[in-house]
Amino acid sequence: MSTLPMVVPDPGLPSKVTIYEVGPRDGLQNEKSVVPTEVKAAFVKRLLDAGLPVVEATSFVHPDWVPQLADAADLMTGLTADLGDAARQLPVLVPNRRGLDRAVGLGLRHVAVFASATETFADKNLNRTLASQFEMFEPTIEAALAAGMDVRGYVSMCFGDPWEGAVPIEQVVAVGTRLLDLGVGQLSLGDTIGVATAGHVKALVAAFADAGVACERLALHFHDTYGQALTNVHAGLQSGVTTYDASAGGLGGCPYAKSATGNLATEDLVWFLTGLGIEHGVDLDAVVGTSVWMAQQLGRPSPSAVVRALGSADS
Ligand code: HMG
Numbered sequence: 001m002s003t004l005p006m007v008v009p010d011p012g013l014p015s016k017v018t019i020y021e022v023g024p025r026d027g028l029q030n031e032k033s034v035v036p037t038e039v040k041a042a043f044v045k046r047l048l049d050a051g052l053p054v055v056e057a058t059s060f061v062h063p064d065w066v067p068q069l070a071d072a073a074d075l076m077t078g079l080t081a082d083l084g085d086a087a088r089q090l091p092v093l094v095p096n097r098r099g100l101d102r103a104v105g106l107g108l109r110h111v112a113v114f115a116s117a118t119e120t121f122a123d124k125n126l127n128r129t130l131a132s133q134f135e136m137f138e139p140t141i142e143a144a145l146a147a148g149m150d151v152r153g154y155v156s157m158c159f160g161d162p163w164e165g166a167v168p169i170e171q172v173v174a175v176g177t178r179l180l181d182l183g184v185g186q187l188s189l190g191d192t193i194g195v196a197t198a199g200h201v202k203a204l205v206a207a208f209a210d211a212g213v214a215c216e217r218l219a220l221h222f223h224d225t226y227g228q229a230l231t232n233v234h235a236g237l238q239s240g241v242t243t244y245d246a247s248a249g250g251l252g253g254c255p256y257a258k259s260a261t262g263n264l265a266t267e268d269l270v271w272f273l274t275g276l277g278i279e280h281g282v283d284l285d286a287v288v289g290t291s292v293w294m295a296q297q298l299g300r301p302s303p304s305a306v307v308r309a310l311g312s313a314d315s
């Protein structure tokens, strides 16, 4: 390992990016097998040690809906015993008050609600309508803010929906601005099924700007189904967005969205940003080593091109 790309900046791009790691949550929620809690804890710790500034650890959702993350409380209790306050800073997903109460009970400080931009996915993922999902989020966000917590808001199916097809940009902006109005700090725009292309990314960021939402409030969350994720990151950088979600080893998907494959791999993103001379603070070798180790735990190779190029069995 220790191979890095030659650094040749592309003028006009941001000089620094925040990588928001979602592997332990978005990655493991979609695994067929349930990963043991101690392996999840080791995964989170290795990612933090690799320099990832934010590691989304798990979800406080209904355990029947996502059995892979049913051990959320045990995981966070164990991490807190081990890492102290650093574990309380790890974000977790909460869809509703019940999920928030579980997170608050453990002293966690950062939560994320997850909305749908489409009617069908709101039904499939949240058992709500497009309109009624907000009745669930409003009291959740209000209580989290009252408890001094920080709330992220995801919007799924921003670039296309497997049941409804094209998703109008104004529909995505309407859902996103509603979440911002409810008090979320950062909005993560999700390409849940990986159909986004570069022009679409720029158009969506521009539509949010037209609605008064600065690119500093936005994060982009790409899945790599059609191999477009890094091209889409480039488009996002050109639009001024500086936070990108990624998943170590390219693990991931959504159990309630057919055709959702893995997220943009953290390693692929780190390679790309490094070549552009964009600061990210992440040790590429350490993440690759983590993904090789996780692939061994899961019994299948990582789909990440960079992990395949740099990884070796003895990592
Ligand atoms: P529901 O059945 O409508 O829930 O599900 P309910 O409010 O009617 O409650 C029914 C029972 O569930 C009650 O228990 C509640 O207490 C319990 P009872 O009184 O019958 O004994 N309950 C809970 N228990 C534990 N934790 C909770 C919880 N909430 C209710 N939080 C619900 C509604 C939202 C709960 C359900 O639909 C759900 O859990 N959905 C989660 C689906 C999910 O996690 N999907 C993956 C994450 S989203 C994603 O991956 C996309 C993203 O990556 C971005 C992108 O790529 O686009 C973020």
Ligand code: MG
Binding pocket: 026, 190, 192, 221, 253, 254, 263
């Ligand atoms: Mg996702």
